Amino acid sequence: MDLSKVFAKYTIPPRAEFGHRIASFGEKAEDYKRLTGSDLICPRKRGFIRISGIESKKFLQGQVTCDVQLADRFRVFRGAHCTPKGKIIFTFSGYCDEKQDIILETHPSVTNMAIESLEKYAPFFKISITDVSQEQQSFIMTGPKIAEVLTQRVKGSFPSKVSEKIMPPFYLNYIGKEIYALTFKFEDIPSGVSLLSQFRPIGEDLADLLLLRTGFAEVTEFTTDLFIPQMLNLDRMDFIDFKKGCYTGQEIIARAHYRGVIKRRIRHLLCALEHSPQAGDIITSSSGKTIGSIASVARSSPSNVELLAVMSDSVSEFSGLKINEETGVDGRELQLAY
Numbered sequence: 001m002d003l004s005k006v007f008a009k010y011t012i013p014p015r016a017e018f019g020h021r022i023a024s025f026g027e028k029a030e031d032y033k034r035l036t037g038s039d040l041i042c043p044r045k046r047g048f049i050r051i052s053g054i055e056s057k058k059f060l061q062g063q064v065t066c067d068v069q070l071a072d073r074f075r076v077f078r079g080a081h082c083t084p085k086g087k088i089i090f091t092f093s094g095y096c097d098e099k100q101d102i103i104l105e106t107h108p109s110v111t112n113m114a115i116e117s118l119e120k121y122a123p124f125f126k127i128s129i130t131d132v133s134q135e136q137q138s139f140i141m142t143g144p145k146i147a148e149v150l151t152q153r154v155k156g157s158f159p160s161k162v163s164e165k166i167m168p169p170f171y172l173n174y175i176g177k178e179i180y181a182l183t184f185k186f187e188d189i190p191s192g193v194s195l196l197s198q199f200r201p202i203g204e205d206l207a208d209l210l211l212l213r214t215g216f217a218e219v220t221e222f223t224t225d226l227f228i229p230q231m232l233n234l235d236r237m238d239f240i241d242f243k244k245g246c247y248t249g250q251e252i253i254a255r256a257h258y259r260g261v262i263k264r265r266i267r268h269l270l271c272a273l274e275h276s277p278q279a280g281d282i283i284t285s286s287s288g289k290t291i292g293s294i295a296s297v298a299r300s301s302p303s304n305v306e307l308l309a310v311m312s313d314s315v316s317e318f319s320g321l322k323i324n325e326e327t328g329v330d331g332r333e334l335q336l337a338y
Contacts (some may be wrong), residue, residue, distance in 0.1 A: 013025060019045065035206065046136070064078030064081050233265055285305075
């Protein structure tokens with residue numbers, strides 16, 4: 001199914017297709033402030049991994065930070081898979097499909113890496129791990145109208161922190177205030193056209209900004225194996241269950257939690273930058289000292305970018321910074337959404 005059948009009232013970018021990254025539907029950075037707060041939808045390129053087999057839950061329970069035993073068709077769970085040293089390899093949201101297979105949705109740049117890491121632990125379990133990114137499509141929906149529109153489709157109570165299975169068949173994942181992710185199988189998108197077409201389409205550049213403002217920094221190819229979960233505040237966003245049993249990296253993560261030794265966490269900064277840095281870049285103070293690592297970045301205007309950066313709690317001065325190759329950068333700290 002092509003984009004023009006879903007967003008018939010809008011100009012579709014050349015060569016834009018579902019399953020590919022679409023940076024923009026014509027909106028530019030100078031339009032972002034005007035569009036923010038409108039009813040918007042963004043088709044997102046995502047990675048999807050299917051874990052199937054009678055021991056799927058048992059296997060995944062020993063590999064991720066969340067409690068997979070609670071997973072069912074009516075709940076989206078969020079978690080991370082980590083190295084033995086507690087560093088995040090990838091973050092994900094997951095759900096059980098109608099076959100009770102587990103589907104993990106993650107950033108597309110880490111899909112292959114995620115599968116390779118999981119497969120190292122899989123030989124002793126009756127499971128299979130498959131890349132099904134070509135079978136699924138995710139959308140980000142946001143705006144004041146979203147609750148009214150989606151409530152009509154949801155069976156049971158409208159989700160605020162968990163997902164409900166709804167008809168036509170898609171999974172609904174709460175991201176933040178007035179921001180939800182919808183995941184369809186490709187063949188089910190036609191049944192959702194009447195819903196999707198009610199919103200103005202935007203590209204991933206603006207969607208990245210809206211998601212950054214929720215305070216969540218998704219792990220990508222540039223930040224894999226850099227941070228323990230608490231540095232990205234995953235313990236404050238229901239990604240970690242500290243009461244479940246052992247899993248890879250659990251000892252390090254639990255020790256940091258119970259001993260309260262987390263000295264570096266996510267900070268939200270607004271910086272005047274001509275060129276956008278990328279996740280993984282280092283932030284240096286005016287005195288030349290490394291004070292942070294960028295976890296997520298998005299341009300918010302022609303002259304400004306917003307960053308989620310892992311920094312020490314003691315850092316309070318954000319003038320004269322060096323970010324990537326730009327020096328003398330002045331920043332301002334913004335309050336996190338949570």
